[in-house]
Amino acid sequence: MGTADEQIRVSNTVKRELEKHKREGESYNDVLERVLGETAVGDFYDGFGRWSDEEAQEIREARQNAKEKRKERMRRRSENSA
Numbered sequence: 001m002g003t004a005d006e007q008i009r010v011s012n013t014v015k016r017e018l019e020k021h022k023r024e025g026e027s028y029n030d031v032l033e034r035v036l037g038e039t040a041v042g043d044f045y046d047g048f049g050r051w052s053d054e055e056a057q058e059i060r061e062a063r064q065n066a067k068e069k070r071k072e073r074m075r076r077r078s079e080n081s082a
Contacts, residue, residue, distance in 0.1 A: 010018070022031045051059070 018028055018031050021035055022028070026034075
């Protein structure tokens with residue numbers, strides 16, 4: 001784990017939450033690095049390009065079909081309620 005080069009101010013509530021996560025021998029910086037690393041979602045572009053062109057087209061078509069079915073259901077519901 002890295003060493004702290006700067007200080008940040010946190011509320012007493014935040015400090016208590018950090019203390020709940022703190023393990024023996026860990027600094028607050030260590031806790032933050034560990035907790036933030038556990039919850040990292042990833043880069044926005046992670047996963048782009050994982051489908052082949054054919055798979056991507058199948059997904060697009062399935063989404064379009066589902067959209068058309070939803071529109072049709074809504075149209076029928078609005079006609080039935082009138």
